[in-house]
Amino acid sequence: MDRVDFKPTPFPQLTGGDTDEAADAYATAPLLNCLLRELAEPMREPGVHRLRTGGRMVRVRGVRRPTAPELYADGAWHRLTHRELVAFIAGELRRSTGVADSALAAEMSDSRDVVAALLRARAAAAPPTDPYLRSEQSLIMGHPYHPAPKARGGGPAAGWLPYAPExxxxxxxxxxxxxxxxxxxxxxxxxxxxxxxxxxxxxxxxxxxxxxxxxxxxxxxxxxxxxxxxxxxxxxxxxxxxxxxxxxxxxxxxxxxxxxxxxxxxxxxxxxxxxxxxxxxxxxxxxxxxxxxxxxxxxxxxxxxxxxxxxxxxxxxxxxVRDGLGRHLVPGATPLLAAALGEGFDGSPLDRLTDPSAWWAAYLRQVVPPVLDAFARHGVVVEAHLQNTVVAVDGSGLPVQALFRDAEGVKLLPGVTRAAGWERLVYCLIVNHLAELAALLAERFPGTDPWPAVRRELLRHDTGPGPTALPEIAALLASPTLPGKTNLLLRWTDADGADARYTPLPNPLAAP
Structure with a gap:
């Protein structure tokens, strides 16, 4: 089967049926990511996955942003619309959890309708001229592993659209x-x-x-x-x-x-x-x-x-009241929201690259050490996911600084155990943040393997006499799995948003 990845454009100029088709694609990708991560396991045939409960088979195109879902039934593959995919996933969740009903199905549909409204609004509006503001207002798809990343409470668009960054x-x-x-x-x-x-x-x-x-x-x-x-x-x-x-x-x-x-x-x-x-x-x-x-x-x-x-x-x-950027920025640097790099926006430094190696090494050197040092030296767990990280780049687009935000998400030891704090750090920094950008680089630059550079950066904090040494690094690099947050199951069971639950994911950091 052909491998065709869905690549959303930064500023779609779409009308009519094209808008609806694009909205379905934007909404389908994170929904499929959740389904395949939390309820399925990959088969040998590319793009084919088997549902753990009941054994039904699903086929998709693409890896980082899966699309074009198909269900195997009656000896053939059948394409699922977004509406049919929502109904199918709801049925699978009922079977696997025993929860008979949930508000999530309506949220998944609302999220898709919000995307359609956003695309129509963007086609008639001008983006900010400032690259930082453009990056903050670029996230049409949103969280790539949430089943309803753009849901806005189910109300009419007239109520929320005037306040929508997108x-x-x-x-x-x-x-x-x-x-x-x-x-x-x-x-x-x-x-x-x-x-x-x-x-x-x-x-x-x-x-x-x-x-x-x-x-x-x-x-x-x-x-x-x-x-x-x-x-x-x-x-x-x-x-x-x-x-x-x-x-x-x-x-x-x-x-x-x-x-x-x-x-x-x-x-x-x-x-x-x-x-x-x-x-x-x-x-x-x-x-x-x-x-x-x-x-x-x-x-x-x-x-x-x-x-x-x-x-x-x-x-x-x-x-x-939160600090602004100016007092903290390296002189001459341009701040950009890290999450925007994954979706793309006009002015992204990734658009200038032909070889990402130097850029990626500089990115890791700015983002990883501050988070690990805060944990090792001070017992502070920074929630360094993509939306909490601002990366500043120089005139050539090379990362020269990382800025982090959101004290609400910070955890302090011993208020949480060291093991729980480390798991949260690994999820936010490695799974949510670095894995998303690594997948993007591998997709945009075929033949690139971003993970050895991540290993090298982590190994700088592995052992040694100093206070920044982290014994957890060796275990992380040896572990066959990483913790992936189960947002689909969390929302279906209406769990508290802070009650993170994880499923094991293959660890690309593990030595062969």
Missing amino acids: AYARFPIELLAVRADLSVEEGDTSALDALGEAPPGYRLLPVHPWQLTLTAARPVIRDALADGRLLRLGPTVRPWYPTAAIRTLYAPEDDLFLKFSLDVRITNDIRRLWKHDLLKLRAADAATGAAFAARRGPAAWLSDRGYRTAGFAFEELAVL
């Missing part, structure tokens, strides 16, 4: 004022006070406009607006740009990120700033910041400086 959105944020005696904050939130002017006796409290729409009618917010505990001051003058995380916005003029609560399920979680996470945030951020400061560059941690909210609506109205 549609090149930019918009003002809404400014509220909370009575000062009811304001709750921790850390450095002074940047919020520069966004406007609160009346005497009040503190400024910005809110994502989509979140305000979602929550304004709830009694806790409605009553506070009615009795004066909250005031609506109107929108900001300057627009903000939604990043790939959707609820995190960036103001280039102010070089500031703000992260908001958003009462919508995106991938595995309702994206609220949960109180229990906020109460641990300062300790996690301080420990991570200290770990990066001890390295003395060039890697950087984008600090979550502090949060502010209203005590009577702690989670609904919380806003988190």
Whole structure:
């Protein structure tokens, strides 16, 4: 069978039926990745997989982005549409888990419809001129191993499309004022006070406009607006740009990120700033910041400086202040979202390469050591997956710095065991991050094997008298498997998004 890989284009100009066909392809690829990783095993024939429960056979084209699924039945292969694939996977999940019904099937369909709406919106809009913003707003497919990476809560597109990074959105944020005696904050939130002017006796409290729409009618917010505990001051003058995380916005003029609560399920979680996470945030951020400061560059941690909210609506109205990029960047470097490299975007440094060897070695040298050092020296587990990593490149496109973000995802030893922390680090850094880019390089540059360079970089932290030595490296390089997160099963069983469960994957790092 021919090996034809699906390669999404960075800025599709599609209309009508072409849009629907492209949306099916974008939505099918991560869905198939989940099915083949979590419920199937490969057979000898290229592209053919057998379902572990029931033994049915599925055939796909492509490896990194599988497409064109077929089901073997009645002695022949039958092509599955996206709708049929959703129904087939739901049936397999019912058989394998015993869970009779799930909201996931609707989310998978919603995710596909969101992609179609995004493609139509992008065809009529202009991308940002700044390469960093273009990279943040480039993720049409999204998480390559999530069954519904683009689901937006099932609501009509008119409700979410104005705030969608993938549609090149930019918009003002809404400014509220909370009575000062009811304001709750921790850390450095002074940047919020520069966004406007609160009346005497009040503190400024910005809110994502989509979140305000979602929550304004709830009694806790409605009553506070009615009795004066909250005031609506109107929108900001300057627009903000939604990043790939959707609820995190960036103001280039102010070089500031703000992260908001958003009462919508995106991938595995309702994206609220949960109180229990906020109460641990300062300790996690301080420990991570200290770990990066001890390295003395060039890697950087984008600090979550502090949060502010209203005590009577702690989670609904919380806003988190995060460092901008400018104060951390190597002079002359251009920051780019690492996740965007996998999908492609106008300005990607990979488009200039004819031989990826030097680029990949430089990439690994910037990304891997800071994460391993933070774990070895400080007991800090940085969630270094693709969407939490910003890679800065020089004028030739060569990586010269890595910047990491999101203190909410940080784990600290001994709050988690060393074994659990290491497993999480390996999943985020190796499986989610490096394996995706390694597969991309192998696809774009036939004959390339990116994994020996990864082994060499890891071996620099294997043994030795210094505090950066990690005995776990030897076991990692000898293990036949790596941990792959089971997002399909997690969502089908409605498990907590933080309750990571893993399935063993073949380890490309293992010595032959």
